[in-house]
Amino acid sequence: MRFSVTIVLILVLSAVGLTYEIAAGRVLAPFFGTSLLTWTTVIATVLGGFSLGSALGGIVAERPRAKALRDVRTALVATAVLMAVSPTLLGIVHASGARGTGGMMLSVILVFFPASVCVTIPSPLLAKLAIEARPGREGSSLGFVLAAGSVGAILGAVLAGFVTLPLIGATATFAVCGAAALLCLPFLRGADRGTPGVTIAAAGFVAFAGIAGNPACQYESGLSCLHVSQRGPEVRLISDGTIQAAEIVGPETEGVDQVDLALSYTDWLWARMNRDLAQDASVLFIGGGGYSLPTKLLSSRPAARAVAVEIDPLVTEVVRRHMPRASEMIERTGFVAPADADEDGRLRIVHADGRVFLNETEGRFDAAVMDAFSSGSVPAHLVTVETFARLRQIVDGPVYVNLLDAPDGPLARGVQAILRDVYPHVLAVRGEVNARGRTNVLFAASPSPLATLPPGPDGYAPAQIADARAFTDDRGWVGHR
Incomplete structure (x- = not known):
């Protein structure tokens, strides 16, 4: 085998391995969040x-050349099938009752470990062939082999x-990974090709999985896995398996002047x-979600203004559709603008990371709502002392x-400690605890005393x-979690 061919094959298989790894994290989201x-698992x-x-591949590489090549071809066929079937296997494992952290770890091992083994088995033999292709230049050959593996991993990521993932989604990405593994087979000559029907069947299965497989997400981007469901008059926006927003719609409440909050x-x-805000308040919303609260604010207060910072444009698109x-x-009132724009409108939508917006904005606000989520939790960089210190600089009110x-979890404890460090007046409430032991924990923090609310x-x-x-x-x- 020519040296250049071995390098290309190593690069391609390394790219396949990293693409598969990242797609695995994405396809987990609807079942276990992110x-x-x-990601560690x-x-x-x-x-x-x-x-x-790699260890098994090293053993294979020491076998007689024809047998080694046959084993490597078998590993590539297995790689293609296992990668293409990964979303289906994950759904089966989840349906069988895998839940919580333990279920997530078990699912990852059962679904993604076998293909990860198979995709690496060819590498030692390819490295050996690369070194043999350039007698007397073993050192540089080995260096190129290692470099090809690293470059392939970068390309895959x-x-x-x-x-x-943003363009074709996770299910099709797994099928593309399987197809790439099969495309390596013609270059592994010099071995008994085995049964051609097996390879043809594998190719057909991979194609079928990519075309006919159920998408992991109804709407998918590099940031979000979204589903929209409707139960009676209630429309729900679900991101990575967690309800992010809901809206009650019905013929009796036509128009935004009567907005019913569903959650x-x-x-x-x-x-x-x-209770806290004036009629002409300017409110910053970190996390767009379903834009329910900005809609309620602007419909109730014609003089109010809002800036909604949502990291994923797809969320805004889905909200506008459903x-x-x-x-x-x-x-009626909104427009999308860059983070540094100074346009003055009732609803300005900024597609940016909330922390980046806070760091760069020169605007001032009367209040802020921190309601950004990644799956079932708040992004870590949005719940730090530095984040809320910056909010205190640009937000005059609560x-x-x-x-x-x-109810007394580690996230709630840490956020309360932050708010007490930054604000003199802090109150907290919690909702009903669900079957997983979690609930909405809500805080209000202000430079001035907060009035008592009637029963909520x-x-x-x-x-x-x-x-x-x-x-x-x-x-x-x-x-x-």
């Missing part, structure tokens, strides 16, 4: 598979994050905002925060939260 824990499992595959936590936040109240408000955690939504009561260390950029929330 967090530091899920995926990376550790896939790297473990790569390690075992870039392709997954910027091309395949109980938004009722409490609105009651707080309605949530008529928010969509009508966006059409700040409202929504979390999902246990059913199930919300003052939260008893213990003291804890405040999160910082250096030692932040790790996202464990």
Whole structure:
């Protein structure tokens, strides 16, 4: 085999391996969310598979050449099938009852470990062939082999994050990975080709999986896995398996002038905002979600203004398609603008990371609502002392925060510690605890005293939260569920 061919094959298989790893993290989201824990499990499992595959591949490389090539071809066929079937296997494991952290770890190992082993088995033989192709230049040959593996991994990461996952989705990405593995087969000559029908069947299966396989997400981008569901008059926006927003629609409430909030936590936040804010308030919303609260604010206060910072343009697009109240408000008063724009309108939508916006904005606001989520938790960089210190600089009035955690969980404790460090007046309430032991924990923090509210939504009561260390950029929330 020519040296250049071995290098290209190593590069391609390394790219396939990294693309598969990143796609694995994405396809987990609808079932188990995304967090530091899920990504740690995926990376550790896939790297473990790569390690075992390299060891097994080394044994294969020492066999007689014809047998080694046959084994490598078999490994590539297995790689293609296992990668293409990964989303289906994950759904089966989840349907069988895998839940929680333990279920997530078991699912990752059962679904993604075997393909990670198989995709790496060819590498030692290819490295051996590369060195043999240039007698007397073993050192530089080995260096090129290692470089090809690294470059392939970089290409795979870039392709997954910027091309395949945003454009074709996770299910098709797995099928593309399988197809790439099969395309390596014609270059592995000099062995008994085995049964051609097996290879043809594998190719057909991979093609079928990519075309006919159920997408992991109804709407998918590099940042979000979204589903929209409707139960009676209620439209729900679900991101990575967690309800992000809901809107009640019906013929009796046509138009945005009558906006009913569907989620109980938004009722409490609105009651707080309605009590605290002036008619012409300017409010910053970090996290667009379903744009329910901005819609309620602007419909109730014709002189109010809002800036909604949403990291993913796809969320805004889906809201405009499926949530008529928010969509009508966006059409009537909203416009999308860059983070540094100074246009003055009732609803300015900024597609940017919330922390980046806070760092760069020169605007001032009367209040802020922190309601940004990545799957079932708040991004760690949005719950630090530095974040809320910056909010205190640009927001003259109260700040409202929504979390999902246990009633006295580590996230709630850390955020309360932050707010008490930055604001003199802090109150917290919590909703009803669900079957997973989690609930909405809501905070209001202000430079001035907060007035007492009348009884709020059913199930919300003052939260008893213990003291804890405040999160910082250096030692932040790790996202464990």
